[in-house]
Amino acid sequence: MDPNFLNHVKKDPQPKKVAVIGGGPAGMTAAITAVRRGHAVTLYEASGALGGQLRHSEFVDFKWPLLDYMNYLIAQTEKAGVEVRLHTPAKPERMEGEGYDVILYAAGAAEKxxxxxxxxxxxxxxxxxxxxxxxxxxxxxxxxxxxxxxxxxxxxxxxxxxxxxxxxxxxxxxxxxxxxxxxxxxxxxxxxxxxxxxxxxxxxxxxxxxxxxxxxxxxxxxxxxxxxxCGGVSPVREDLEALSRCCIWFRVIGDSFRPGDVRTGVKDAYAAAMLI
Ligand SMILES: Cc1cc2nc3c(=O)[nH]c(=O)nc-3n(C[C@H](O)[C@H](O)[C@H](O)COP(=O)(O)OP(=O)(O)OC[C@H]3O[C@@H](n4cnc5c(N)ncnc54)[C@H](O)[C@@H]3O)c2cc1C
Structure with a gap:
């Protein structure tokens, strides 16, 4: 996908408080897009680093295009001004009372x-x-x-x-x-x-x-x-009902919505953030 697509995002006249759960390619794309639309975005990532499943590309020399893309998304997330909370699994008890208008859930998929x-x-x-x-x-x-x-x-x-x-x-x-x-x-x-x-x-x-x-x-x-x-993956969907009660608008994106690849996850995420 052409990274320039993010330059065509128009500001929303009614800025909202948005949480993104998961710092893989879908979560990062949603967060960057939502900030560019003028929303205040907090990204929760359970592990100690952004990247999600793309982190494997750090160790495989034949996956360097994916590594470049991951590093691009991480740099854009930082540059955009997303508030990133690493080592912070998004649990309902943590999210309730935060007053989020929107939560985008991008927790990925797990191997079966x-x-x-x-x-x-x-x-x-x-x-x-x-x-x-x-x-x-x-x-x-x-x-x-x-x-x-x-x-x-x-x-x-x-x-x-x-x-x-x-x-x-x-x-x-x-x-x-x-x-x-x-x-x-x-x-x-x-x-x-x-x-x-x-x-x-x-x-x-x-x-x-x-x-x-x-x-x-x-x-x-x-x-x-x-x-x-390598038996295939199924979507991670933990606490969905309770999390959806912590905001007005809740949406599942990326591999959590339908296990696919980077392209499908990023497209989903962009579309969801544009709909906020
Ligand atoms: C070995 C391997 C090779 C691959 N190769 C390719 C390839 O060449 N091309 C391609 O297009 N795709 C490839 N894929 C698939 C691609 O990586 C995934 O489709 C993509 O990463 C999904 O993006 P995502 O953001 O939806 O989820 P993920 O990348 O899985 O990110 C989810 C993130 O959410 C975090 N998280 C989970 N639960 C919580 C929670 N409760 N609170 C906070 N954070 C949470 C996780 O720690 C993770 O960082 C590969 C996958 C693997 C495993």
Whole structure:
């Protein structure tokens, strides 16, 4: 999306007191847009930094365009004069009595555990937990899931030197995307990482340190030290009813509204802030 779209925002003749919950791309875009419309905006972020899920791009060199975009949004949020409260989860008891006219809820989405037999016997990592903690994972890593997040996480771990096996029940479009380019990089770099991607697997069964599955009617077993699950996400929607009672107008935006990507979240956020 053209960052210049924010320059076309017109002031609202009736400024309002606005809270934005969540400092990911959707929350930051909503906050910047609302300030440009003349509203007083406070942004609540539960963690210690702005960026939301985009923070993974700090650790992955092939995600630099996303890192640039995250840094742009953070700089604009600061420059716009949004009051940012880090380490501050927005709870109803904190919000009531603040007199907000509007609350925009952008708390993102959370990774789901896939329905895989034996998943309770392993301690799976979620993709967002892996970035920045790559050295804490053992040498052999199993990635379950063929989403874009799964594929990128698998390549990232391989490029960090892990022996990675990625399993997908389907043959998603993104599964082997750019595989030649990454394999070329792996071949050139020192550190010995590898990635084997196996699509169309059936009957995945996990037990401590090993996974069994069927592929092309053949039974296989792979050993692993750690498992990363990329089973899709579901929207985070905590205390929605109670939070909606702390203001006059309440709206859910970004991945909390419908899990998507940066583009869908930012468009939602811009539209919501323009409607205030
Ligand atoms: C590994 C990975 C790779 C990805 N790659 C891409 C990509 O290449 N391109 C793309 O378009 N998309 C990508 N995505 C998806 C994209 O990052 C998300 O769609 C986008 O970040 C959603 O934005 P959001 O603002 O709705 O939520 P989030 O980015 O999830 O931000 C939500 C924020 O709300 C905060 N929060 C939660 N609850 C509270 C609360 N009660 N109070 C205060 N704060 C709270 C969280 O701490 C978080 O900072 C990727 C996602 C992952 C995990």
């Amino acid at each position: 555990l896939p329905p895989v037999e034996g998943i309770e016997t392993v301690k799976p990592w979620k993709p967002m937990e892996v970035f920045g903690r790559e050295t804490e994972l053992g040498e052999r890593v199993l990635v379950i899931g063929g989403s874009e997040t799964g594929v990128e996480t698998a390549w990232h771990l391989a490029l960090c030197g892990h022996q990675v096996t990625e399993l997908s029940r389907r043959m998603p479009e993104c599964f082997f995307k750019d595989a030649d380019r990454y394999q070329e990089r792996l071949a050139k770099q020192e550190g010995g990482g590898s990635l084997e991607q196996i699509p169309k697997v059936k009957d995945i069964r996990l037990s401590e340190g090993q996974v069994s599955f069927t592929v092309k009617k053949e039974e296989k077993t792979v050993l692993f030290d750690d498992v990363v699950v």
